[in-house]
Amino acid sequence: MRRLLILSLNGDPLGDLGTEHAGGQCRYILEVGKRLVLHDWAIKVFTVQNPGRATRQEITLDFDVLRVPLQNGAPYDPETTYAQLDDVDQHIMDALVREPAPDVILGCYWLSALVGLRIAARLQRRLVVSFTSLGAYKRVTGMSPFMDLRLESERRIVREADHVIATNHDEAALLLSFYGIEERKLSIIPRGIDLDVFRPAR
């Protein structure tokens, strides 16, 4: 059995879809995770703990979500979480001491990947990143000091991560042209869909 550590600070795989921070990334982690377990992977997901959520929850056998509290029980928010990344990082490392070491780390979204870089370095493991959303797309809605910080962080992640998954050719082209990723570190794997669930009416 291989062990996968997924970092998804911004999106809880069991979050209520359609709320502010529960969208396609949550669905992706949930659906991929359930199927990777069948490929003999054991999975731990770390996410920020939102109010009312348990600190640990089993999704299926060998697929657990562990929630990291922010100071004062604050719910997830990008800027609040960024300001507390040191605490988040330490909380995850402390929790990992009690768990079998992962074989590989998957960081989803830039904040998760920033923590992933630190944990990968300490555990001497490789970090794979799926950005889900890139600042280079989002900047069309307006720039801010935090967006500058995000773009700078994403460039660093692209330089230092071991591999990056783009979901389509457009994202891959942006990673090459705007972020300067080395082509050898880039793969395209789209998001998927359950074709038995999403189908036309009979």
Add this chain to the structure above:
Amino acid sequence: MSSVRPAELLFVGRPVPEKGLADLLAALSQLRHLDWHLTVIGESPPDIDIMMLETAVTWLGCVTNREVARIMSEQDVLIVPSHYETFGVVALEGLASAMLVIVSRTGGLKTLVQDRETGFHFRPGDVADLTRTLGYVIENIGELTTIRFNARAAALRYGWDEIVRQTAALLARNA
């Protein structure tokens, strides 16, 4: 209209401005002369005023994934008016459900949906362009069955089995 019932329109998205719900409502306010009904899935954004449209809008809030699938299978048109979208899984769900999918021409949406082959494009944030495109689809809804068929066919290559096989192989190479 070739249909005897209103065109059933659907928006699915998180309550954030970049998902473009305000653009969709602005476009629909220009299409009052057509027969349509809009269903919205997702939390209500705090900055949206639907008072002037409310009789033609049903707000469902958050629902389960299976409920989204059931609703999609019963609706005609999915509108994804995001100002940007890295991939756009909701559009993929609409394609798989053989809906008529209208997307803003941005990011992953523009490659996921082929304009006038598997769905329709409009310029991101351009309410006039969305109004034209949506008006065309509503008025011709009964004549667009080939596009619905193409949409489902295009979605077939995104089944989880293949995606997970690729993902598992990539992770194993990095383990």
